[in-house]
């Protein structure tokens with residue numbers, strides 16, 4: 001981008017970079033992040049493309065917030081303590097109003113996720129937001145996908161299917177009452193931040209993943225990595241009261257099992273471990289392979 005446009009953008013993104021673990025933030029060639037003794041770095045990156053990952057007419061503050069939480073949810077699924085993030089932003093133009101509202105959503109997400117914005121890159125092109133997150137894990141710990149064992153219990157946080165139902169509403173496939181519609185849209189645009197749950201599960205959960213592609217698809221990743229079968233009970237799925245008003249229980253379950261974008265955590269606990277608050281037991285780990293929920297549901301979203 002030309003220098004003047006860059007300085008404009010720089011102005012919006014240079015004030016969000018302070019944090020306990022940050023020695024050097026936006027403005028130099030690299031950021032410098034401190035790790036405590038006995039910690040190692042966990043890192044992940046996620047891209048959101050306009051028209052693919054969010055509707056083209058989404059509000060800029062929601063695009064920013066959702067992009068950060070989607071990336072942060074991988075840290076949560078790992079049990080990592082959030083350190084900071086970088087943002088690679090591709091914009092069609094340097095629109096001041098757009099940047100103002102985008103940076104407001106970004107500031108909210110920085111606070112909600114405790115992820116200071118410590119650097120990034122800005123380029124011109126179709127609207128694309130890439131967020132890289134950095135987190136810290138104790139040397140001997142981390143919530144991997146591969147540790148589930150037969151007889152473990154399978155849990156999810158929060159409720160499932162809300163984001164998929166919101167998308168169906170935005171695409172005109174369903175018309176919920178206004179109050180329910182508002183709730184579901186909020187769930188899509190402002191997904192939950194499960195970072196503290198992830199840290200609580202360290203040393204307790206045998207496996208974990210964030211539900212970004214749908215419970216069946218994501219539980220399937222745990223099953224494959226762990227060499228086990230996961231049996232999900234559709235009757236136990238946690239459903240919000242906004243979603244529960246839909247007249248078809250079959251449709252509700254299709255959203256809860258196959259719909260993506262909820263950014264809740266799915267994790268396995270040994271039988272004796274108590275359920276963390278706000279989490280629901282949805283199934284059990286068995287010997288075998290794959291995921292079985294007793295219903296035929298289309299697989300999660302795939303780009304290729």
Ligand code: ADP
Nearest residue numbers: 013026027028029087088089118119120121122
């Ligand atoms: P370089 O050419 O060394 O990569 P840039 O001109 O791309 O430097 O960026 C200058 C500074 O601004 C760097 O510290 C970079 O991390 C930061 N920066 C650029 N774009 C963004 C952005 N979208 N969000 C946060 N920081 C950014």
Ligand code: MG
Nearest residue numbers: 029120121122
């Ligand atoms: Mg650069």
